Amino acid sequence: MADIQISNLVKTYPGGSERATDDVSLSIRDGEFTVLLGPSGCGKTTLLRMIAGLELPDSGSISIGGRDVTYLPPNKRNLSMVFQSYAVFPHRKVRYNIGFGLRMAKVPVEEIERKVQWAADLLQLGPYLDRLPANLSGGQRQRWPWPGPSSWTPTSC
Amino acid sequence: MSTTVDTTPIARQKRNRFMLQAACIAVSLFMLVPIYLISLAALSTRESLNEFPLSLLPTNLSVETLNAFLGSTGIFAALGNSLIVGAGTLLLSALIGVPAGYALARFTFPGKDPYQLFLLFTRALPIVVLSVPLARLFLTMDIYDTTYAVILLHTALALPTTILISASVFLSVPVDVEEAARLFGCSPLGAFGRVVLPMALPGLAAASIFTFVMSWNEVLGASILTLDHRTLPAQVLSSLSDSPLAYRFAGGFALVIPSIIFIALMRRYLTNMWGSTIR
Numbered sequence: 001m002a003d004i005q006i007s008n009l010v011k012t013y014p015g016g017s018e019r020a021t022d023d024v025s026l027s028i029r030d031g032e033f034t035v036l037l038g039p040s041g042c043g044k045t046t047l048l049r050m051i052a053g054l055e056l057p058d059s060g061s062i063s064i065g066g067r068d069v070t071y072l073p074p075n076k077r078n079l080s081m082v083f084q085s086y087a088v089f090p091h092r093k094v095r096y097n098i099g100f101g102l103r104m105a106k107v108p109v110e111e112i113e114r115k116v117q118w119a120a121d122l123l124q125l126g127p128y129l130d131r132l133p134a135n136l137s138g139g140q141r142q143r144w145p146w147p148g149p150s151s152w153t154p155t156s157c
Numbered sequence: 158m159s160t161t162v163d164t165t166p167i168a169r170q171k172r173n174r175f176m177l178q179a180a181c182i183a184v185s186l187f188m189l190v191p192i193y194l195i196s197l198a199a200l201s202t203r204e205s206l207n208e209f210p211l212s213l214l215p216t217n218l219s220v221e222t223l224n225a226f227l228g229s230t231g232i233f234a235a236l237g238n239s240l241i242v243g244a245g246t247l248l249l250s251a252l253i254g255v256p257a258g259y260a261l262a263r264f265t266f267p268g269k270d271p272y273q274l275f276l277l278f279t280r281a282l283p284i285v286v287l288s289v290p291l292a293r294l295f296l297t298m299d300i301y302d303t304t305y306a307v308i309l310l311h312t313a314l315a316l317p318t319t320i321l322i323s324a325s326v327f328l329s330v331p332v333d334v335e336e337a338a339r340l341f342g343c344s345p346l347g348a349f350g351r352v353v354l355p356m357a358l359p360g361l362a363a364a365s366i367f368t369f370v371m372s373w374n375e376v377l378g379a380s381i382l383t384l385d386h387r388t389l390p391a392q393v394l395s396s397l398s399d400s401p402l403a404y405r406f407a408g409g410f411a412l413v414i415p416s417i418i419f420i421a422l423m424r425r426y427l428t429n430m431w432g433s434t435i436r
Contacts, residue, residue, distance in 0.1 A: 075342045080340065081340055104343055
């Protein structure tokens with residue numbers, strides 16, 4: 001189960017005078033597909049970053065699957081996120097990039113290998129696993145952000 | 158019917174390319190000729206140095222001068238001291254400077270700008286002004302005339318550049334990749350070690366060249382802070398005035414070679430390691 005409960009989330013950036021998110025409450029059921037829509041600067045990214053743990057709220061609470069994660073560090077949340085820029089690790093091969101999350105989660109090596117292969121086949125990146133990200137074409141790089149998140153099993157994405 | 162083709166742009170391009178090559182060769186010669194001459198002198202026999210006109214081609218090669226230099230008292234010890242001091246300075250300044258640079262690049266804290274300015278003040282003081290009080294302090298602390306003393310001085314001298322260079326290097330590593338690593342389960346230290354540090358390595362290599370060469374060349378502070386445990390430049394300097402010409406050339410040669418080797422080794426990391434970078 002991975003339903004997300006957000007209640008009364010308030011965040012003001014240091015040095016800012018206005019609230020980035022002003023008393024936001026939201027509940028997302030397990031398996032639900034949710035879209036945040038709004039003008040620039042309305043706090044969409046701030047909200048996502050707080051759910052991911054990259055920003056800490058001033059007040060309010062976030063819980064995922066019934067577990068309070070409001071002030072939990074990002075690596076303890078078992079989440080995934082696609083960044084606006086691709087956020088790949090340019091010094092490592094495609095294979096390492098795809099398997100990074102699994103490696104961090106201490107998944108056995110054969111299991112990582114299997115899942116990386118599966119994700120690569122799905123995205124037609126199979127022949128490029130041993131290349132560096134810099135040596136992929138534009139289109140191949142566009143497909144890039146997916147492998148990381150999808151190859152491992154987050155509770156919410 | 159044939160049109161006349163205006164070839165002036167291509168001719169200009171050719172000329173510019175030629176001028177660029179010529180400039181590169183001139184700069185290289187400016188650097189290489191002294192190194193060549195000193196190597197030639199160090200590797201020639203003592204007699205051939207006094208010949209006139211001096212031969213500019215390696216005709217009388219011998220390692221006799223160099224052997225005499227390396228055999229003279231204190232040279233090997235001084236070479237060892239120089240290497241210890243260089244490596245120690247590199248290690249200590251990286252240990253303090255790299256985290257400081259990271260903090261400057263990633264966090265905002267009160268007094269950040271004055272701090273960056275204040276860093277440069279150590280370089281504003283002449284080394285003599287720094288060394289004399291330090292010598293007194295080291296005497297009372299009982300570490301005078303040790304390689305530690307010189308390492309401490311050189312680290313203090315190298316830190317401003319190490320911190321400022323590594324800060325700008327870390328600024329060029331996108332925050333996104335660090336955050337992605339955190340999301341995929343890295344601790345803050347893990348994300349730094351696995352992702353940020355490898356991406357920052359070329360820049361940090363450049364900083365380390367600065368540090369090592371600075372430490373290798375620094376002679377004034379090292380002379381003041383040591384008596385029996387001199388670094389190589391300090392040792393050569395102290396015996397320079399009353400030594401034969403050949404000895405001086407051999408000393409110069411021995412001073413140049415290790416830093417050239419170090420730079421050649423680090424150069425590998427300077428050029429971008431991953432082809433082109435992704436933005």
